Each structure stands twice: as structure tokens, then as C-alpha cells.
Amino acid sequence: MTARISVRGFAVASATAVTTVGAVVGVASGSDQGSSSNDVEATAAEATLLADIPADQQTQVQTASLNQQADTASNAAEAKAKRSAEEAARKQAAKDAAAKKEKAQKAAAKKKAEADAKKREKLETQAASRDSDRSDKGGGGGGDSDASFPSKSSYSTAEVQSMAKQIVGSGQYQCFSNIVDHESSWNYRATNASSGAYGLVQALPGSKMASAGADWRTNPATQIKWGLNYMNDRYGSPCGAWDFWQANNWY
Structure with missing residues (x-):
């Protein structure tokens, strides 16, 4: 009832x-x-x-009000959760994109470094082959020290530069000089502690210069002749070698 x-x-x-x-x-x-x-x-x-007011009607009204409040709270919670999920997804997407970009940049840098290394290795192999050919034929245009440059126990920078001007010629001397400035600062005994490159033009290994003369360790003229032949064979001229050096910081 x-x-x-x-x-x-x-x-x-x-x-x-x-x-x-x-x-x-x-x-x-x-x-x-x-x-x-x-x-x-x-x-x-x-x-x-x-x-008389039925009590069950009052209960229904109260129940409806409570249900509405619960629905409102549930909708608000769902909306908040959705916003949080969207924000988390956005942050993760940005993080993934940054990681992907960094990975691509590293891969590109590695690929370029490998390509440059292969290119340099190829050029050095070709140069070594030419040096070997010249050695087999009796020297690469230099042979023994030029008689006009008598052997001495030591040479000043001015003396070495004077040799270079006579051997290289005025037309290509400045380009040759630019390379020597960067490679050895005109120190004919300069040795690279890391690679072992030696001399005015930093031949690697220094023994390559033996094709121009057995005194390659101590005679600047021998080193200059070898360096000039190397630049002519590989780049066409000292100025061609200097152009390449400016673009790559090596030659």
C-alpha cells in the first residue's frame, strides 16, 4: 500500500x-x-x-534530482579525462616528431661523413697510384735535389719560400703558399702527431715524397717539388688544389 x-x-x-x-x-x-x-x-x-501527497512521488523527485547531479558530475569527469588524454597525446606526438627528426639528422650526417670519407679515400688511392707510377718511371718530375739548391743542415722560412717561388712559378705561387701556410706554416719538418703527415705540404705518409728525392725528410726543395707534382696531378694546379682546400679544409 x-x-x-x-x-x-x-x-x-x-x-x-x-x-x-x-x-x-x-x-x-x-x-x-x-x-x-x-x-x-x-x-x-x-x-x-x-x-494527501504520495510519499513515493516525493522519492521520485528526489531520485531524479540525484540522478541529474550524478550525470552532470559524470559528464564533467569524462570531459576532463578526454582533455587530459588529448593533451598527453599531443605531447607524445611532439616528442615522437622531435626524436624522429633528430634521428634523421644524425643519419644524414653519418651518411655524408661516410660519403666524404669514401671520396677522400678514393682520391688518395688515385694519388698514391700516380705516385707509384712516377716512382717506377724514375721520379715525379723532381728526382734528386735540384743542384741550384745546395743541401744544408737547416733552412730559414725565407729560404724555403724563395725555393718555392722558383720551383712553383709566380703564377701559382700564391695558391701554393696559401696551402703551405695552413698545412705546416712553412715548417719543412712539421709532423702531425695524429696522422703522421709530414713536411711542408703534409704528405701522408711522408714517405710518399721519396718519389721526388731520397732526402725528402730534410730538404725543402724535394718536398716542394713533390707537393707541386701532387697538386698538378690531382687538381690540375696549385690554385685548383687551393680551391678544393677552401671548400673542404683538406686537399
């Missing part, structure tokens, strides 16, 4: 209150007490006619 909340008590109390007030007013005004009683009874009757 459906439980009901009765309002009869409220109606009776109201009627009683109205009766009391009407009696007092009737005595004061001299109005007919019977008429007042009728009004009170009518009011009480109207109050009695109020339908």
Missing part, C-alpha cells in the same frame, strides 16, 4: 486558529457568531479537501 503524508492535522489546526480569531473578532464587532463559525467550517473543509 502506498504511504501517504496526511495534512489533516495542519487543516484542523488552521481551522481551530481561525475559529479562535473569529470568535474574538465577533465579540469585538458584534457580528453574528454563527456566520463566523460557518466561515471557519468552510475553510476547514477546503483544507480537508487537499489531496
Whole structure:
């Protein structure tokens, strides 16, 4: 059976209150007490006619309100979770893109370094082959030291540069000089501690210069002749070698 909340008590109390007030007013005004009683009874009757309020209806209203609040909270939580997931996905995508870019850059740098190394190795192999050919034929245009440059125990920078001007020629001397400046600073005994390259033009290995003369370790003229032949064979001229050096920092 459906439980009901009765309002009869409220109606009776109201009627009683109205009766009391009407009696007092009737005595004061001299109005007919019977008429007042009728009004009170009518009011009480109207109050009695109020339908009893079913308790289950109140429960339904409360339940609906709670459900709505729960739905609102659930929707807000889902929206927040969705925003958090989207932000996390965006950050991860940015991180993945940066890692991919870095990996591609490293791969490109490695590929370029390998290509440069192969190119240099090929050029050095070709140069070594030419040096070997010249050696087999009796020297690469230099042979023994030029008689105009007598052997000495040591040479000043000015003396070495004077030799170079005579051997190389004025047209190509400046380019030749630029390379020697960078490679050895005109020190004919210069040795690269890392690679072992030797002499004015930093031949690698220094023994290559033996094709120009057995005194390649101590005679600048022998080194200059070998260096000039090397630049002519490999780059066409000292200026061609200097162009390559400026682009690659080696020749």
C-alpha cells in the first residue's frame, strides 16, 4: 500500500486558529457568531479537501534530482579525462616528431661523413697510384735535389719560400703558399702527431715524397717539388688544389 503524508492535522489546526480569531473578532464587532463559525467550517473543509501527497512521488523527485547531479558530475569527469588524454597525446606526438627528426639528422650526417670519407679515400688511392707510377718511371718530375739548391743542415722560412717561388712559378705561387701556410706554416719538418703527415705540404705518409728525392725528410726543395707534382696531378694546379682546400679544409 502506498504511504501517504496526511495534512489533516495542519487543516484542523488552521481551522481551530481561525475559529479562535473569529470568535474574538465577533465579540469585538458584534457580528453574528454563527456566520463566523460557518466561515471557519468552510475553510476547514477546503483544507480537508487537499489531496494527501504520495510519499513515493516525493522519492521520485528526489531520485531524479540525484540522478541529474550524478550525470552532470559524470559528464564533467569524462570531459576532463578526454582533455587530459588529448593533451598527453599531443605531447607524445611532439616528442615522437622531435626524436624522429633528430634521428634523421644524425643519419644524414653519418651518411655524408661516410660519403666524404669514401671520396677522400678514393682520391688518395688515385694519388698514391700516380705516385707509384712516377716512382717506377724514375721520379715525379723532381728526382734528386735540384743542384741550384745546395743541401744544408737547416733552412730559414725565407729560404724555403724563395725555393718555392722558383720551383712553383709566380703564377701559382700564391695558391701554393696559401696551402703551405695552413698545412705546416712553412715548417719543412712539421709532423702531425695524429696522422703522421709530414713536411711542408703534409704528405701522408711522408714517405710518399721519396718519389721526388731520397732526402725528402730534410730538404725543402724535394718536398716542394713533390707537393707541386701532387697538386698538378690531382687538381690540375696549385690554385685548383687551393680551391678544393677552401671548400673542404683538406686537399
